[in-house]
Amino acid sequence: MATIERITEYLEVDLDAEAWRCTRCGREHGPAGESYKRGLVVHRRDPAEIHRPLIDPDAYAFTFAPDAEWCQLLEYYCPGCAVMVEVEYLPPGHPITHDIELDLQWLKDRAAARAAGTETEEAA
Ligand SMILES: [Zn+2]
Numbered sequence: 001m002a003t004i005e006r007i008t009e010y011l012e013v014d015l016d017a018e019a020w021r022c023t024r025c026g027r028e029h030g031p032a033g034e035s036y037k038r039g040l041v042v043h044r045r046d047p048a049e050i051h052r053p054l055i056d057p058d059a060y061a062f063t064f065a066p067d068a069e070w071c072q073l074l075e076y077y078c079p080g081c082a083v084m085v086e087v088e089y090l091p092p093g094h095p096i097t098h099d100i101e102l103d104l105q106w107l108k109d110r111a112a113a114r115a116a117g118t119e120t121e122e123a124a
């Protein structure tokens with residue numbers, strides 16, 4: 001049986017395979033040593049679709065909606081079950097962020113301690 005650690009609502013890591021997985025459908029998203037986003041589908045959206053202008057954009061240059069020339073909205077979906085895993089706002093052209101770096105050995109040590117019943121407060 002695989003040793004699974006939940007990381008976020010829709011992300012878990014299979015410590016034996018050292019791979020990211022979807023918590024809903026179990027689809028693998030790639031090596032746990034790399035960004036889970038590499039295994040997801042990305043939908044780039046104009047942020048004004050989400051944050052609609054509060055005043056008439058034909059009459060005013062500034063409408064309280066983010067400017068798509070300065071800000072893009074990236075939505076990340078699981079290709080297996082289509083759950084939205086993450087959303088981030090980045091300037092156009094900015095590399096995708098690497099926001100979770102796992103200490104796989106620490107997670108494996110903690111899982112082994114749990115299995116052996118020797119988990120301590122420091123290891124938890
Ligand atoms: Zn999924």
